[in-house]
Amino acid sequence: MNAYQQIFWKKYIAQAKLDVIYASYTKVSRSWNDENPACPFNRLYMIMEGEGFVRIGEQVFYPKPGELYLLPAGSDQAYGTISDDTFGKFWCHFSAKIGDLDLFQILHVSPFIKVNALEMFKEKFERLISWSKDSAMTSELRLHAALLDLIADYIEQSPSMKLSIGGTPTFEKMNNVLDYMAAHLSEQVSIEELAQITHYHPNYFINAFKQFTGYSPIHYMNHLRAEKAKELLLTTELSVSQIAESFGMELSYFSRMFKEHTGFKPTGFRELRPR
Structure with missing residues (x-):
């Protein structure tokens, strides 16, 4: 990729239109289990405790505390419990669109990252959750800024990243x-x-x-x-x-x-x- 393409693509992905559907912290129940073929939105799961599984396409993962997972929009997604020691997790459902495409159809990243600064990420999720419930005129701006911060951190810390510029x-x-x-x-x-x-x-x-x-x-x-x-x-x-x-x-x-x-x-x- 030449310098001019890099200038374009970094500005291009910054055009992503965000919509936070819901964000929270949950200690899931033993019955937590579902399948979502071609899920229309993205999910972020930051595991704080417990065990379980998530599936992205054909890949099955068993997340550990201190890992942050991204389940990208358009993928077949599934999740569930495997014992009574269930997940305690921060989570966010969101869309990130550039035109008709999802951001993570264009930018392919690793399915999870190992969070080194766990306390810092915890504070970021807490801010995201707080702004999602706030009624102030500026709350949507703050909410989008908090989500963008998390997305940027995820991309930067992803072990692999590939820009798909030939998808269509x-x-x-x-x-x-x-x-x-x-x-x-x-x-x-x-x-x-x-x-x-x-x-x-x-x-x-x-x-x-x-x-x-x-x-x-x-x-x-x-x-x-x-x-x-x-x-x-x-x-x-x-x-x-x-x-x-x-x-x-x-x-x-x-x-x-x-x-x-x-x-x-x-x-x-x-x-x-x-x-």
């Missing part, structure tokens, strides 16, 4: 477009040229691209140019005029574009460089 034909086509755009920053690439890569009509391509990235093609191309320009301003002695020329832009247009995307004039941004 649209993903493959748009990924090819992103590659092409990154390789032609110095050229005035037309909508028709980009649409040809996907074999879409230009009008359909514009709508599909915006739905996929959140940007119009021109806005996204300039976003890439602004990111590259930031790098050049901070790491080279090229003049602003030379950087503008490298993108095939007139200086005045480049300066306006850069300020639109960063909030700084190019010379002002360069002054942020450590001395």
Whole structure:
């Protein structure tokens, strides 16, 4: 994955729309047992005590205290008890959608992590639970922030992580477009040229691209140019005029574009460089 793709994908997954369905701490009963084919939401289980099992697809796990499990939306899920020493667990049911896709259809992570800072994670779940029950105007903002914090921790501590960028034909086509755009920053690439890569009509391509990235093609191309320009301003002695020329832009247009995307004039941004 090149640097431009990385910039795009980290912003792309940050677009996930969250909805906390329920969060709580439960000491489950001996009768706790269920199967959920193609479950439409995600589950987080942080085991604090006891024993039992969870199944994700064909894989069966016997979680231990101090482990945090993610059962991703769309998977066949099952769980149950195996003795009278039942689970005591923090848990959360939630959805995380990017367009029509679930976040963890795009980002594949390990089914569980071993929690090292258990007390810290316990406090995070307690905050999540508290905000889910709060009636303040800002409670949803706080709730989403608490869930995002847990999701980010889970992803960062996951032993394996894979970005699935070829799951659908649209993903493959748009990924090819992103590659092409990154390789032609110095050229005035037309909508028709980009649409040809996907074999879409230009009008359909514009709508599909915006739905996929959140940007119009021109806005996204300039976003890439602004990111590259930031790098050049901070790491080279090229003049602003030379950087503008490298993108095939007139200086005045480049300066306006850069300020639109960063909030700084190019010379002002360069002054942020450590001395």
